Amino acid sequence: MVSRREFLKVSAATGTAAFMATRARFLQRVLAQQGTPLPGSSIPQFINPLPLLSVAGGPMETILAGTDEITLTMQEFQANILTPGFVLPSGQTYDGTWVWGYRAGNLPTNPAGTYIGPVFVTARGTPTQIKFVNQLTANNILWREWTDQTLHWADPLNDGQNACMMDIVPGQLPTGYCADHYVGSIPAVPHLHGGEQPPEIDGGPEQWFTADGSHVGSAYYSKDGLAPKNYCIFRYPNVQEAAPLWFHDHLLGGTRLNVYAGLAGAYVLTDPTTPLPAGLHPVGLQQGTGGPVDYLIPLVLQDRMFDTNGQLFFPNMGINPEHPFWVPEFVGDTIVVNGVAWPFLNVEPRRYRFLLINGSNARAYELFLVNPVTKAMGPPIWQIVTDGGYLDAPVKIDPNLKPLDKLRSLPGERAGIIVDCAGYEGQTLLVRNTGRTPYPKGEAPTGSTLGQIMLIRVGTTSTFTPDKSYDPASGIPLRSPLIRLVDPAAGTLAAGVSPSVKRQLTLNEVENPEPITVGEVEYPGGPLEVLVNNTKWNGKHEVNGEMVSRDDFT
Numbered sequence: 001m002v003s004r005r006e007f008l009k010v011s012a013a014t015g016t017a018a019f020m021a022t023r024a025r026f027l028q029r030v031l032a033q034q035g036t037p038l039p040g041s042s043i044p045q046f047i048n049p050l051p052l053l054s055v056a057g058g059p060m061e062t063i064l065a066g067t068d069e070i071t072l073t074m075q076e077f078q079a080n081i082l083t084p085g086f087v088l089p090s091g092q093t094y095d096g097t098w099v100w101g102y103r104a105g106n107l108p109t110n111p112a113g114t115y116i117g118p119v120f121v122t123a124r125g126t127p128t129q130i131k132f133v134n135q136l137t138a139n140n141i142l143w144r145e146w147t148d149q150t151l152h153w154a155d156p157l158n159d160g161q162n163a164c165m166m167d168i169v170p171g172q173l174p175t176g177y178c179a180d181h182y183v184g185s186i187p188a189v190p191h192l193h194g195g196e197q198p199p200e201i202d203g204g205p206e207q208w209f210t211a212d213g214s215h216v217g218s219a220y221y222s223k224d225g226l227a228p229k230n231y232c233i234f235r236y237p238n239v240q241e242a243a244p245l246w247f248h249d250h251l252l253g254g255t256r257l258n259v260y261a262g263l264a265g266a267y268v269l270t271d272p273t274t275p276l277p278a279g280l281h282p283v284g285l286q287q288g289t290g291g292p293v294d295y296l297i298p299l300v301l302q303d304r305m306f307d308t309n310g311q312l313f314f315p316n317m318g319i320n321p322e323h324p325f326w327v328p329e330f331v332g333d334t335i336v337v338n339g340v341a342w343p344f345l346n347v348e349p350r351r352y353r354f355l356l357i358n359g360s361n362a363r364a365y366e367l368f369l370v371n372p373v374t375k376a377m378g379p380p381i382w383q384i385v386t387d388g389g390y391l392d393a394p395v396k397i398d399p400n401l402k403p404l405d406k407l408r409s410l411p412g413e414r415a416g417i418i419v420d421c422a423g424y425e426g427q428t429l430l431v432r433n434t435g436r437t438p439y440p441k442g443e444a445p446t447g448s449t450l451g452q453i454m455l456i457r458v459g460t461t462s463t464f465t466p467d468k469s470y471d472p473a474s475g476i477p478l479r480s481p482l483i484r485l486v487d488p489a490a491g492t493l494a495a496g497v498s499p500s501v502k503r504q505l506t507l508n509e510v511e512n513p514e515p516i517t518v519g520e521v522e523y524p525g526g527p528l529e530v531l532v533n534n535t536k537w538n539g540k541h542e543v544n545g546e547m548v549s550r551d552d553f554t
Contacts, residue, residue, distance in 0.1 A: 035307030040333030059113025153253020205252030385416025
């Protein structure tokens with residue numbers, strides 16, 4: 001029996017090559033166009049600079065949102081994820097990877113410096129209206145080879161009826177078009193992750209729309225009307241307090257594919273009415289009051305796989321026969337930051353502010369800084385922001401004091417941090433990762449690939465001497481104290497708080513626990529679906545072998 005953990009390990013290391021061989025007979029009529037997986041260990045590291053915001057001279061589009069509508073197009077293009085000029089095992093010279101991305105301006109000259117972005121800077125109380133236009137194609141990217149029509153997914157060719165899913169026979173291979181990849185117009189829908197907004201503009205899984213405008217999901221919405229089209233207009237109210245948000249695709253049954261292909265950007269919500277301590281700017285650090293602003297540096301962490309042609313590789317040899325191309329969880333063998341594999345960042349010996357976003361499909365990270373030569377721990381990480389906004393005061397994360405004290409980040413999480421490089425003049429610091437996959441008891445990253453994120457090279461001189469930016473070590477509060485409903489130390493309700501309703505929520509994972517043999521092919525089995533309170537997405541619950549509504553029983 002192949003366990004889930006073992007399958008994930010093999011998937012990351014070999015692209016499921018062994019398992020692909022056992023599937024050859026069934027897949028002869030559904031030929032996969034993906035090349036041979038390229039081991040992450042063969043990809044050059046620390047050659048390319050970290051992509052920065054365009055306001056800081058980098059390739060990552062930065063948009064200061066106002067009251068005017070902003071148009072973003074979802075497009076297919078090339079980006080330099082690997083090192084330009086790298087000679088691939090296929091003998092080709094690397095000249096870019098085909099990806100998808102959001103673009104505010106015209107399509108950049110191929111290859112682009114990054115597929116990540118844009119980064120919006122918005123203000124609380126001022127709505128941001130965005131027109132998302134779906135112009136996605138799959139002329140070069142191998143997205144179609146990754147799709148599986150047997151899942152609960154958008155299913156545009158059947159008007160969202162999920163026809164294949166309804167015909168699934170557990171433990172048996174699908175037949176007809178259900179055994180093929182999707183061939184229609186590409187569906188997508190944006191979602192502002194962490195935003196407080198009405199459900200109509202939340203980018204729910206049923207709000208998708210296709211690139212040709214012919215089909216939309218049952219919950220499709222656009223501010224200018226509900227008639228099917230290849231775009232949606234969402235007007236985000238920006239009513240919550242300042243927080244680091246991000247946006248990405250949210251396609252029903254295809255989020256894992258569309259985000260993997262590159263559809264992700266950042267959305268920094270500021271609050272002009274909330275005072276910050278001197279030296280701290282809404283989008284960076286500032287040299288005192290009214291001094292120069294040093295813009296924050298995004299760090300969008302993702303893991304990827306590539307084939308020997310330098311193109312994105314996504315394992316698509318399913319572990320359950322009823323879902324021939326679906327791999328329940330993806331973990332790659334190449335770390336990509338801001339759309340570049342294992343980049344480096346040159347800094348000065350002073351303070352820097354970073355915005356960390358875990359944009360990986362399933363990988364968790366545990367981060368800290370270390371000198372790779374001396375093995376001495378680098379500067380501590382000071383966390384000042386979480387998903388919900390500013391902390392009351394900075395929190396010091398320092399493995400020098402506590403060996404297990406690391407910055408932990410699970411998929412979708414954000415963190416605002418400050419790192420002070422003063423005192424590390426001339427040193428090279430490695431951003432290390434010890435996060436296990438699956439988290440927290442899976443495999444620990446080994447070798448020089450998954451355990452390494454990027455290099456930070458510290459110069460010997462500083463533009464700002466002395467550094468007058470906000471010093472987190474000062475302990476100066478970041479905000480007025482939060483009103484807490486729960487005692488953070490004891491985990492109990494705070495004094496004077498009485499719940500009016502108590503609810504219990506459980507997540508139940510259903511899986512094929514044993515290998516399944518169909519014909520001459522053995523499938524290792526694995527997760528099939530996740531239920532909330534043992535209830536499906538449609539509110540149905542199994543009672544005595546029959547599916548009934550939760551409202552039909554007590």
